[in-house]
Amino acid sequence: DARVTQTPRHKVTEMGQEVTMRCQPILGHNTVFWYRQTMMQGLELLAYFRNRAPLDDSGMPKDRFSAEMPDATLATLKIQPSEPRDSAVYFCASGLFLGGGREDKNIQYFGAGTRLSVL
Amino acid sequence: AQSVTQLDSQVPVFEEAPVELRCNYSSSVSVYLFWYVQYPNQGLQLLLKYLSGSTLVKGINGFEAEFNKSQTSFHLRKPSVHISDTAEYFCAVSYGGTSYGKLTFGQGTILTVHP
Numbered sequence: 001d002a003r004v005t006q007t008p009r010h011k012v013t014e015m016g017q018e019v020t021m022r023c024q025p026i027l028g029h030n031t032v033f034w035y036r037q038t039m040m041q042g043l044e045l046l047a048y049f050r051n052r053a054p055l056d057d058s059g060m061p062k063d064r065f066s067a068e069m070p071d072a073t074l075a076t077l078k079i080q081p082s083e084p085r086d087s088a089v090y091f092c093a094s095g096l097f098l099g100g101g102r103e104d105k106n107i108q109y110f111g112a113g114t115r116l117s118v119l
Numbered sequence: 120a121q122s123v124t125q126l127d128s129q130v131p132v133f134e135e136a137p138v139e140l141r142c143n144y145s146s147s148v149s150v151y152l153f154w155y156v157q158y159p160n161q162g163l164q165l166l167l168k169y170l171s172g173s174t175l176v177k178g179i180n181g182f183e184a185e186f187n188k189s190q191t192s193f194h195l196r197k198p199s200v201h202i203s204d205t206a207e208y209f210c211a212v213s214y215g216g217t218s219y220g221k222l223t224f225g226q227g228t229i230l231t232v233h234p
Binding site: 004055 | 151153155160161162163164165168170209213219220221222223224225226227
């Protein structure tokens with residue numbers, strides 16, 4: 001059963017430390033999304049990639065957050081330096097989006113998330 | 120701006136009762152609609168989707184939703200809920216075009232089913 005894999009599942013760190021979260025999308029999917037979930041803001045889209053190219057990272061604080069796709073099987077989200085307000089659950093999702101009216105695959109599949117606590 | 124409004128933040132119901140979770144979205148020519156469910160400490164799982172065709176869509180676990188273009192609504196229903204349906208439910212919309220695939224989520228509705 002194909003699934004999106006996120007590591008680590010939990011991360012506790014101290015303010016100022018670097019945090020790296022990893023995501024392995026489902027094989028064959030061409031689009032990867034990063035979301036952040038908090039009680040106050042709900043689900044926020046941070047960034048997304050199509051065919052490894054960044055399409056939109058307007059939801060991401062640029063000064064401390066960075067997202068990359070080194071290859072088709074790995075997406076990373078990095079926070080440097082981390083702050084207590086970054087504490088949240090970070091989700092990765094992937095999907096196959098073909099466009100051009102071929103919308104039958106228009107579904108995002110979510111990983112189980114990384115729960116980040118910055119002390 | 121694109122927006123999704125889930126009208127109820129919490130919905131308590133008794134087991135075997137019917138339930139409706141309400142969702143409204145900002146209007147657009149091309150829209151795709153989704154309901155996702157999130158169980159505690161898990162990621163989001165797709166319940167059902169509307170892409171085109173019949174306005175009544177059926178999903179997993181006995182849920183269904185109706186797309187109403189004139190009302191810009193996509194309410195989720197289940198005729199008889201179980202304890203295991205207790206979870207948070209998210210309505211989401213994708214507007215197609217150059218940002219196809221990008222989802223805008225509502226704030227979520229926590230459904231609590233009581234015995």
